[in-house]
Amino acid sequence: MTILPLDPTANPTPAALEDFLAQVQAAARQRGRAQLASISVEVEALDPLAVLESIFEPGERHFYVERPAEGLAVAGAEAVLAFEAKGPERFAAVQRFIDETLANTIAVGDLGASLTGPHFFAAFSFFAETEPGEAFAAASVFVPRWQVSQRAGRTVAVANLLIEAGSDLHALAARVWRAHGKFRAFDYSTPEFPVAAGAPDVAATLRDVGSDGFYQRSVARALEEIASGEFQKIVLARAKDLTAAAPLHPLRVLNGLRQRFGDCYSFSVANGRGQSFIGASPERLLRVQAQVLTTEALAGSAPRGATASEDAAVGGALLRSEKDLREHRAVLGSIVRRLRELSLVPEYPQRPVLRRFANVQHLHTPVRARLPDDVRVGEVLSRLYPTPAVGGTPRAAAVARIREHEAFPRGLYAGAIGWIDGRGDGEFFLGLRSALVEGATARLYAGAGIVAGSSPEQEFAEAEWKFRAMQEALLAP
Numbered sequence: 001m002t003i004l005p006l007d008p009t010a011n012p013t014p015a016a017l018e019d020f021l022a023q024v025q026a027a028a029r030q031r032g033r034a035q036l037a038s039i040s041v042e043v044e045a046l047d048p049l050a051v052l053e054s055i056f057e058p059g060e061r062h063f064y065v066e067r068p069a070e071g072l073a074v075a076g077a078e079a080v081l082a083f084e085a086k087g088p089e090r091f092a093a094v095q096r097f098i099d100e101t102l103a104n105t106i107a108v109g110d111l112g113a114s115l116t117g118p119h120f121f122a123a124f125s126f127f128a129e130t131e132p133g134e135a136f137a138a139a140s141v142f143v144p145r146w147q148v149s150q151r152a153g154r155t156v157a158v159a160n161l162l163i164e165a166g167s168d169l170h171a172l173a174a175r176v177w178r179a180h181g182k183f184r185a186f187d188y189s190t191p192e193f194p195v196a197a198g199a200p201d202v203a204a205t206l207r208d209v210g211s212d213g214f215y216q217r218s219v220a221r222a223l224e225e226i227a228s229g230e231f232q233k234i235v236l237a238r239a240k241d242l243t244a245a246a247p248l249h250p251l252r253v254l255n256g257l258r259q260r261f262g263d264c265y266s267f268s269v270a271n272g273r274g275q276s277f278i279g280a281s282p283e284r285l286l287r288v289q290a291q292v293l294t295t296e297a298l299a300g301s302a303p304r305g306a307t308a309s310e311d312a313a314v315g316g317a318l319l320r321s322e323k324d325l326r327e328h329r330a331v332l333g334s335i336v337r338r339l340r341e342l343s344l345v346p347e348y349p350q351r352p353v354l355r356r357f358a359n360v361q362h363l364h365t366p367v368r369a370r371l372p373d374d375v376r377v378g379e380v381l382s383r384l385y386p387t388p389a390v391g392g393t394p395r396a397a398a399v400a401r402i403r404e405h406e407a408f409p410r411g412l413y414a415g416a417i418g419w420i421d422g423r424g425d426g427e428f429f430l431g432l433r434s435a436l437v438e439g440a441t442a443r444l445y446a447g448a449g450i451v452a453g454s455s456p457e458q459e460f461a462e463a464e465w466k467f468r469a470m471q472e473a474l475l476a477p
């Protein structure tokens with residue numbers, strides 16, 4: 001990425017903007033290929049979710065993620081550039097697309113702050129190949145036309161444009177200028193959306209995907225495979241289909257999720273064809289910031305207690321549960337081993353602690369490592385993913401059985417979702433506690449890790465606590 005030492009706020013006129021675009025166009029002519037121009041400007045406080053909601057159209061592509069506990073929210077919409085890949089090399093293919101694009105990117109603005117410059121929003125499905133008719137490709141990445149983000153109360157608006165040798169700069173400058181004016185004094189009014197506002201949707205139906213007892217039978221079969229030594233751990237999920245009386249608005253559902261799950265990643269990824277994958281995920285896959293990698297093991301689960309003493313007792317039992325500690329160690333051990341394969345030196349505490357969310361509590365161990373300059377986020381992703389938190393151990397043997405034990409294709413459920421920026425920093429979370437929303441229907445997903453000692457009924461119940469977050473958010477007024 002080339003950074004031009006121009007301050008777009010020092011001389012904020014359409015002519016200055018056109019001048020900058022002319023420099024980018026000169027580079028496009030010289031290099032013989034289109035250049036990405038990226039303009040970042042700090043603006044007055046905006047709520048990125050409200051901005052996205054006010055321009056929401058089911059047919060437009062978008063990416064949204066918010067983690068209120070960290071003061072982080074990012075929205076990006078409309079694709080300037082997009083790329084898809086599949087197969088085992090999909091992480092490398094996406095990283096190559098990003099590197100090539102950045103080699104042809106010219107940016108201006110306050111690029112010292114975080115969440116400035118172009119962001120590549122990416123979603124990787126759980127399996128390296130998808131099935132016909134699925135909503136998302138096995139790997140998809142896009143650069144949005146505009147992006148609004150907030151971190152620690154500071155809001156940045158980014159406009160991205162593709163400039164070709166023959167682009168009409170005057171028209172492009174006028175468009176950015178109009179968008180800039182809009183973000184300076186944002187009008188939050190929202191278009192009409194046919195949602196039954198106010199009353200809870202009593203007409204909604206919710207039913208399990210797969211026949212009665214399918215999940216419990218799958219868990220029983222997986223336990224036999226574990227006993228025969230095929231693998232030690234496998235994650236098996238359930239799905240439920242919800243049909244509402246009126247179309248569901250994914251971003252309004254998100255507003256409920258972010259309020260209730262401040263410590264989770266509340267997200268929405270829209271494919272531009274009317275389907276949005278949304279959720280409130282508790283689990284970071286990785287974050288890379290200034291060459292420091294942060295990841296975590298999150299495995300071993302219990303419900304929340306109704307009173308403080310019941311909650312403490314349930315949490316205490318989880319911290320001592322031999323089965324949950326074994327499950328947790330399998331996840332941690334695999335993360336540590338895979339990071340060492342990249343010659344990293346992971347640091348982590350000896351014992352897990354509890355992480356509590358509104359509906360469920362988990363065993364948690366944070367992991368950190370310094371990342372050498374030449375190791376890219378895509379490389380770490382391809383090494384770490386899928387972690388045994390969503391796949392199993394040993395990885396290949398467990399993952400090979402998942403599809404036959406589950407009644408539906410996973411799509412982005414348990415997938416890797418996040419972004420890589422122009423500095424090579426990035427953040428990815430797992431697509432858990434999630435649903436695929438389309439019109440008035442939604443498919444909800446939740447699963448659990450199966451190890452020796454698991455019981456089919458208990459794992460069914462564990463998924464049920466996890467479903468609760470999305471179920472309540474979707475059915476809320």
Ligand SMILES: C=C(O[C@@H]1C=C(C(=O)O)C=C[C@H]1O)C(=O)O
Nearest residue numbers: 299300301389432446447448449
């Ligand atoms: C598989 C899911 O969650 C994962 C499985 C967990 C477990 O089995 O204890 C805990 C957290 C997640 O890593 C899910 O939410 O669908």
